[in-house]
Amino acid sequence: MGLSLALTPVATDFLSALAERLLAERERWPLWLPVFLGVGIGLYFALPGEPPSWHGPVALLGLMAALAFSRGRLALFLVLAPALAVAVGFCGAQLRSNLMAAPVVERHTGALMLEGVVGEVEMLPDGGMRVTLAQLSLDKEDVVVPTKARIRVKPVKPGQVAQPITAGDRIRVRAMLMPPPQPAMPGAFDFARFAWFKQLGAVGSALGQPELLSAGEAKGWRADWTIAVNELRHAITARILAVLPDDRGAVSAALTTGDQMPISAPMMQAYRDSGLAHILSISGLHITMAAGLVFVGLRSLMALIPALALRYPIKKWSAGLAILFALFYTLLAGSPVPAQRSFFMTGLILLAVLLDRVALSMRLVAWAAVVILLWEPEELIGPSFQMSFAAVVALISAYETLTPKQVAWRQAHPGWLEGAGLYVFGVVMSTLIAGTATAVYGVYHFNRFAVWSVVANMIAVPLTGFWVMPWALLMFLLLPLGLEEWALVPMGWGVEGVNVVAVWVASWPSSAVTVPILPQGGMVVFTLGGAWLCIWKKSWRFWGLLPMALGLASMALVSQPDLLVDSRGDAFAIRTADGRLLINGKGGRILKETWTRRAGPQASEYWPKKSSSRDGFLRCDALGCIWRKDGRVVALVKDETTPEAACAGADVVISSVPLRGACRGTKVVVDRFDLWRRGPHALWFGPEGVRIETVAGWQGDRPWAWHPHPRKKKAEAPVRPPVQTDREDDDDD
Numbered sequence: 001m002g003l004s005l006a007l008t009p010v011a012t013d014f015l016s017a018l019a020e021r022l023l024a025e026r027e028r029w030p031l032w033l034p035v036f037l038g039v040g041i042g043l044y045f046a047l048p049g050e051p052p053s054w055h056g057p058v059a060l061l062g063l064m065a066a067l068a069f070s071r072g073r074l075a076l077f078l079v080l081a082p083a084l085a086v087a088v089g090f091c092g093a094q095l096r097s098n099l100m101a102a103p104v105v106e107r108h109t110g111a112l113m114l115e116g117v118v119g120e121v122e123m124l125p126d127g128g129m130r131v132t133l134a135q136l137s138l139d140k141e142d143v144v145v146p147t148k149a150r151i152r153v154k155p156v157k158p159g160q161v162a163q164p165i166t167a168g169d170r171i172r173v174r175a176m177l178m179p180p181p182q183p184a185m186p187g188a189f190d191f192a193r194f195a196w197f198k199q200l201g202a203v204g205s206a207l208g209q210p211e212l213l214s215a216g217e218a219k220g221w222r223a224d225w226t227i228a229v230n231e232l233r234h235a236i237t238a239r240i241l242a243v244l245p246d247d248r249g250a251v252s253a254a255l256t257t258g259d260q261m262p263i264s265a266p267m268m269q270a271y272r273d274s275g276l277a278h279i280l281s282i283s284g285l286h287i288t289m290a291a292g293l294v295f296v297g298l299r300s301l302m303a304l305i306p307a308l309a310l311r312y313p314i315k316k317w318s319a320g321l322a323i324l325f326a327l328f329y330t331l332l333a334g335s336p337v338p339a340q341r342s343f344f345m346t347g348l349i350l351l352a353v354l355l356d357r358v359a360l361s362m363r364l365v366a367w368a369a370v371v372i373l374l375w376e377p378e379e380l381i382g383p384s385f386q387m388s389f390a391a392v393v394a395l396i397s398a399y400e401t402l403t404p405k406q407v408a409w410r411q412a413h414p415g416w417l418e419g420a421g422l423y424v425f426g427v428v429m430s431t432l433i434a435g436t437a438t439a440v441y442g443v444y445h446f447n448r449f450a451v452w453s454v455v456a457n458m459i460a461v462p463l464t465g466f467w468v469m470p471w472a473l474l475m476f477l478l479l480p481l482g483l484e485e486w487a488l489v490p491m492g493w494g495v496e497g498v499n500v501v502a503v504w505v506a507s508w509p510s511s512a513v514t515v516p517i518l519p520q521g522g523m524v525v526f527t528l529g530g531a532w533l534c535i536w537k538k539s540w541r542f543w544g545l546l547p548m549a550l551g552l553a554s555m556a557l558v559s560q561p562d563l564l565v566d567s568r569g570d571a572f573a574i575r576t577a578d579g580r581l582l583i584n585g586k587g588g589r590i591l592k593e594t595w596t597r598r599a600g601p602q603a604s605e606y607w608p609k610k611s612s613s614r615d616g617f618l619r620c621d622a623l624g625c626i627w628r629k630d631g632r633v634v635a636l637v638k639d640e641t642t643p644e645a646a647c648a649g650a651d652v653v654i655s656s657v658p659l660r661g662a663c664r665g666t667k668v669v670v671d672r673f674d675l676w677r678r679g680p681h682a683l684w685f686g687p688e689g690v691r692i693e694t695v696a697g698w699q700g701d702r703p704w705a706w707h708p709h710p711r712k713k714k715a716e717a718p719v720r721p722p723v724q725t726d727r728e729d730d731d732d733d
Contacts, residue, residue: 021540022078031362031535034369035528036082040089041377042524044097048700053098056091063087093377097703102147102199106709109177111207113139116149118169120230122261123237125250127155130261131165131210132200143177146201151175153206163212167230170213177204182706184594185564185680186698187517189445196704197378229331233257236332236479243485244492252488252495254280255464256472258333267499273512274505275435275453276460279498281384287342289469290329291350295322297473319353326350344368345392361396362535365389383445387438390530394437395430397534402429431457440526440552444518447597451513456505460498467494517558517598518551526551560599561682562629566591567695569656569675572636574627576603577615583607599682626650629685635666652683652690668692677708 022029044051063084070076116133123129132150151173156162165171180195180203195201237253241262244252250262260268260280271277299318303309323346330343345364369389372379379385410422431454443449450456471491478484505511518526529547536544564573564581571587573595581600583592584607596602605614612619618627623646625636635650637643640657647653647663655663659671668690670681679695699705 019075021538025536025538028535028537031366032082032531033085034366034373035531035535036085037089037092037370037373038380040086040091041093041373041380042089043086044090044093044377045381046520047702050702051094053094056087056094060084060087060091089373089377092374096197096377100197100199101703102196102201103144104196104201105144105146105177105179107179109138109140109143109202109204111174111176112143113172114149114151114175114177115170115172115213118165118167118171119148120167121165121234122259123234124152124261125264129153131171131206133171135170144201146177147199149177149202149204150200151177151204151206153210156209162209165210165212166215166227166234168227169215171210172213173210174207175204176207177202179203179706180704182567182679183695183698184566184591185561185598186682186693186695187520188594188598190699190704192699192706193378193702193704194382197376233259233332237262239479239484240475240488243488244495247499248492248496251280251499252472252491255468255495256332256475258339267502270499270502270506272448273450274456274502275450276456276498276502276505278387278438279460279464287326287329287339288346289465290473291322291326291346293470293473294325295319295350298322316354319350323347323350340368340372344371362393362400365392365396383441386441386445386527390437390441391434393534394433394530398429398433400537427458427462428454431461437530440518440523443515444520444523447514447517448512449515450511452505452508452511456501460501463494463497463501467491468498514597514601516555517560519554519558522551522554524551525554559684561693562685563627563634563654563681563683564595564599565654565670565675565681565683567675567679569638569654569672572607572625572654573599574618574629574634575600576613577617578603580604582613582618630687632685632690635663637671654681654683679706 063080067077067080067084070080114133114136115138116136118131119134120132121129122131130150130152132148134148136145136147136149138145153173180192180200182192183190195203237257237259240253240256241249243249247264247267250260250264251267253262254260258281263271263280268277268280271280295318298321299314302314302318308314326343326346330339333339345361345368348364348367349361372385406422406426410419435453435457439449468491471487471494475484475487475491478487525547529544529549529551532544533541533548534544535541560575562575565571566587571584571591573581573583576582579600580603581596582603582605583595592602607613608618608620608625610621617629618625620626620636623637623639623642627634627636632651633649634652634654635647637646637653637655637657637659639646643655643657643659643662647655647659647666647669650663650666652668653659653663653666653670655669655671656675657672659669663669670692675681678697679699681695682693684691696706
């Protein structure tokens with residue numbers, strides 16, 4: 001009792017000081033709106049099961065009523081307003097999930113005849129293409145008809161003639177479909193969730209070249225608009241590639257139309273390893289540069305004509321035309337989240353010019369985030385949204401403090417040499433700030449860190465802004481005249497320079513390193529700490545450094561699994577004595593890349609077929625493999641004829657065939673049926689026992705989660721679990 005009384009004055013003083021600080025920065029309160037919306041959206045996606053549809057609206061209505069009766073009570077308002085924003089975010093995410101519900105194929109369909117209207121065509125580096133189809137019809141009655149399907153079409157073989165197809169055409173093709181792939185391991189990229197919010201109910205491969213049934217069959221203004229934009233993108237990309245060869249043209253196309261598919265795999269990897277991958281994605285950098293160049297260029301040109309400059313508001317005219325071009329550029333790029341955010345912010349800034357108002361940058365970012373979170377709540381959990389807003393918020397927050405000091409220094413040092421030095425300082429600082437802000441989210445999503453990204457960006461970003469983008473704008477102006485080559489050739493020189501920088505920096509020692517997993521909870525704590533640091537302006541903002549440090553420190557608490565197995569029991573990975581992953585060579589490229597990124601580097605040795613591993617703990621024969629780990633015997637069974645012999649004496653059994661109780665004396669048994677029902681498994685072996693995590697358990701009971709559907713029983717054959725083929729074809733990690 002005495003202790004509680006002694007603490008009361010301390011608590012009172014702390015609350016009073018906190019209230020004073022909050023009131024002193026009340027103009028920054030609205031900036032927290034997207035943060036609390038994001039908390040509500042994050043809560044929805046973090047739930048282990050789909051909540052009843054009435055929970056969110058009831059909470060929302062209750063909080064609205066409570067807030068209406070809290071007038072004049074500041075403390076109550078400060079509690080209820082954030083709670084209401086959280087409820088709005090939660091309801092928005094659940095509503096969006098329900099609205100995007102669409103049929104999903106239940107299992108591998110086998111070969112079938114597929115008809116549909118082409119929604120999008122993406123050219124691939126190998127000469128093939130990826131086609132998204134809608135308005136589908138199938139020749140099999142027992143297959144669920146999805147709303148959309150994405151299939152990969154192989155390149156045309158020599159001597160084979162393929163009909164050209166574009167968006168809006170109805171085509172027929174023989175193909176195999178399958179459900180959108182589930183994560184390769186618990187915690188990995190969930191393409192099935194991504195596909196759910198795109199209404200993509202199937203992915204697959206074409207077994208031949210598509211047959212054109214009719215051209216331009218899509219109807220309605222929305223379809224016409226989408227088709228027109230896609231056709232324009234592909235037409236511009238084709239004309240760029242006709243002038244600029246290889247990766248020079250492919251990167252130029254990515255910078256102007258957002259189409260990254262033609263870029264070769266080695267060049268794309270070089271951009272990733274050098275930290276320049278953000279240049280390939282049309283985002284704030286490109287939209288801002290383009291709109292700024294249009295605004296300044298048009299105003300400068302009109303200023304040269306006295307009759308216009310003296311009689312008309314050329315500044316407002318330039319701002320209006322810059323808004324239209326920014327909108328055109330955003331739509332042409334396919335409206336990715338970074339481009340949406342940048343267009344919204346740039347548009348508001350230029351709108352402020354039209355209305356003779358002053359725009360507040362941090363508020364623009366906040367409102368841009370609110371619009372995107374309410375329109376597409378699922379973008380919150382994607383790398384594009386997180387990295388884009390992290391970079392912009394960090395830059396604005398930093399320059400709110402740095403800009404007054406830079407202006408004062410520049411006034412005291414008016415020379416051109418000092419100006420050049422200030423520019424270099426700005427480039428370095430901007431690269432450091434944006435790179436640091438986005439690095440943590442890159443680690444969370446990709447487990448990769450580009451060590452030399454600052455150096456690469458210091459060279460490539462100015463080259464892109466001052467050489468490549470101006471020529472790109474001129475290219476757009478010359479396209480209708482058929483004279484785009486005049487601008488593309490010099491633009492290609494700059495792009496080639498950026499390519500050289502990317503390849504050069506990527507070749508440096510340890511240019512990109514694989515880092516440990518950042519837990520989801522650690523990422524959330526880091527983000528909230530970063531929001532506290534960037535939103536407030538007073539000294540108490542630095543309290544946010546503590547949760548940011550704690551979030552990063554959570555990486556040390558993650559232990560990597562000792563054994564991984566895919567959903568069929570075909571692909572295995574075990575941890576060797578030196579801590580590396582020994583993978584048995586099956587499962588596909590995407591699965592191997594995911595396992596090695598998230599669970600450790602791959603061992604240099606090959607999986608033994610009828611011999612032992614180098615450390616002597618793994619031995620394989622025709623029946624399967626025996627692995628000894630920390631005093632336990634683990635049997636990896638692949639023989640269905642004598643399962644009892646294969647798992648005799650084992651403590652843990654992982655089987656690619658149904659066991660049907662054949663290994664009853666074993667402590668832990670995971671057979672083909674378990675893998676089919678629960679998806680890929682990850683196992684940890686410790687003194688306290690064996691811990692198992694599955695993809696199904698990690699996903700929870702959500703609409704996009706894997707729900708096994710047994711095949712219909714045949715009279716002559718026993719029921720067997722359906723095979724989930726490895727679907728490396730459409731993983732968009």
